[in-house]
Amino acid sequence: MNLEILDYAFMQRALLAAVLVGITAPAVGIYLVQRRQALLGDGIGHVAMTGVGLGFLLSWSPVWMATAVSVLGAVLMELIRWYGRTRGDIALAMLFYGGMAGGVMFINLAPGGSNANLTSYLFGSLSTVSEEDVTAICLLAAFVVLVTVGLRRQLFAVSQDEEFARVTGLPVRALNLLTAVTAAVTVTVAMRVVGLLLVSALMVVPVAAAQQLSRSFAATFAISVAIGISVSIGGTVTSYYQDVPPGATIVLLTIGAFVLLTVLATPLARRRARAAAAGAAQEGADPAECVIPPGRKPTGKVGV
Numbered sequence: 001m002n003l004e005i006l007d008y009a010f011m012q013r014a015l016l017a018a019v020l021v022g023i024t025a026p027a028v029g030i031y032l033v034q035r036r037q038a039l040l041g042d043g044i045g046h047v048a049m050t051g052v053g054l055g056f057l058l059s060w061s062p063v064w065m066a067t068a069v070s071v072l073g074a075v076l077m078e079l080i081r082w083y084g085r086t087r088g089d090i091a092l093a094m095l096f097y098g099g100m101a102g103g104v105m106f107i108n109l110a111p112g113g114s115n116a117n118l119t120s121y122l123f124g125s126l127s128t129v130s131e132e133d134v135t136a137i138c139l140l141a142a143f144v145v146l147v148t149v150g151l152r153r154q155l156f157a158v159s160q161d162e163e164f165a166r167v168t169g170l171p172v173r174a175l176n177l178l179t180a181v182t183a184a185v186t187v188t189v190a191m192r193v194v195g196l197l198l199v200s201a202l203m204v205v206p207v208a209a210a211q212q213l214s215r216s217f218a219a220t221f222a223i224s225v226a227i228g229i230s231v232s233i234g235g236t237v238t239s240y241y242q243d244v245p246p247g248a249t250i251v252l253l254t255i256g257a258f259v260l261l262t263v264l265a266t267p268l269a270r271r272r273a274r275a276a277a278a279g280a281a282q283e284g285a286d287p288a289e290c291v292i293p294p295g296r297k298p299t300g301k302v303g304v
Contacts, residue, residue, distance in 0.1 A: 005240060013134045014126040014193065014236055014246075020141040021190040021202065022232035026210075026224035027148040028186045029203030030217075031179055034159035040077075040180070041200035043095040044187045047073035048196050049103025051188075052121045056110035062121065063136040063188055070184035073099065078180050082173065124195035124247030126239055133192050140189045147182045155179060156217055193232065195247035202228060202254060209258040212265040227257050 005011050032040055051069030055062030073095055107118055120128045148155070157165040158175045166172045183203075190199040210223035235250030242249075 005237065010127050010129065011236075011240060013129045013131065014240075015233065016134060017129050017137050017193050018232040018236040018246075018250075019229055020137055021193045022229035023225055024141050024144040024148075024186045024189050025194075025199065025202040026206040026228040027221070028144060028179075028183050029207045030221055030224060031148070031155050031159045032183060033204060033207045033211075034156070035179070038204045039200065040074075040183055041187055041203045043077070043099075044070050044074055044184045045099075045191070045196040045199050046096045046103075047099035048184075048187055048191060049118065049121070050099050050106065051103075052118065052191075052196075053103040053106025053110070057106045061132060061136065063133055063192070066121075066191065067136075067140065067185060067188040070187055071181050074180035074184040075177065078177050121191050122195050122197050123245050124191070124193050124198070124250075126193075126236065126246055129192050137189050137192065140185050144182055144186050144189065147178060151175070151178070152217075152221070193236065193246060194250055195245075198247040198251050201251045202232070205251075205254045205258050206231070209254070209261045212258070212261045227254070231257060 006015075029038075029041070032038055048066040048070045051066030052062045054060070054069065055065035058065070077095060103118060119125070154165075154170055154175055155178075157168070157170060158172055158179075162172050162176075165175075186203065187196065187199050190202060194202050206224040206227040207220065209227055210220045213223060214220050231250055231253040235253050236246055238244065238249050238253075239246035
């Protein structure tokens with residue numbers, strides 16, 4: 001990478017934000033994948049649009065306003081899942097459409113506002129990452145890392161089997177709520193780099209790519225974060241030199257990493273399958289002392 005890119009303050013801010021996004025998105029995504037809630041980030045991303053619109057309307061920080069609205073949306077979704085009769089997919093649809101409509105409405109009601117103001121938040125933008133945005137992203141990313149790493153055992157247990165976690169005494173509802181809130185915070189961390197409409201891909205695809213190489217939670221966590229950091233930096237740098245959208249570039253690189261690791265992991269998976277089959281066949285075979293050597297016929301006598 002040409003180091004002249006670091007001579008520009010906006011690129012320094014963009015690269016720092018990209019690194020933080022690359023860490024936080026897969027760190028939360030691994031729990032969403034385990035819980036089969038891969039689309040939760042998408043729903044929260046649409047809700048965050050309302051927060052961005054309110055930020056413009058009230059002349060407040062769009063990042064902090066989007067954080068507040070996203071957290072509220074995530075909490076409401078969990079409450080509907082617990083107590084409501086409406087199914088989870090209906091609640092998710094409400095988040096999608098209500099969030100999008102609210103964002104468009106508020107941005108147009110804002111003084112001098114238009115849908116064009118939403119573009120950098122929907123798809124990411126390097127030049128619009130301000131010092132205030134970096135400060136907010138750093139604080140929010142620190143919260144995400146503390147939760148996803150500090151409570152990894154508890155969150156993993158709940159993600160794997162809620163009933164078993166409840167029997168062991170874990171506060172399942174509180175941990176579910178914390179996961180949703182952390183996902184909401186992650187969405188607002190990533191929206192300035194990846195964009196609200198594409199952030200879910202960076203939360204899910206690196207985890208899916210890492211699972212091609214490992215079934216261990218710790219290894220999958222580490223590999224997915226490494227992939228997230230790599231594609232975030234790579235996409236940001238490519239966006240600068242090629243003048244292409246950063247969010248789309250990052251997502252395409254992430255999908256490319258998934259395809260590459262899938263191709264590389266296929267022969268390894270086949271070897272593991274053959275080894276497992278051979279081991280199972282060996283376990284089911286007769287003991288060595290009972291096997292008739294080649295060329296010899298059974299005598300009908302049994303030695304003692």
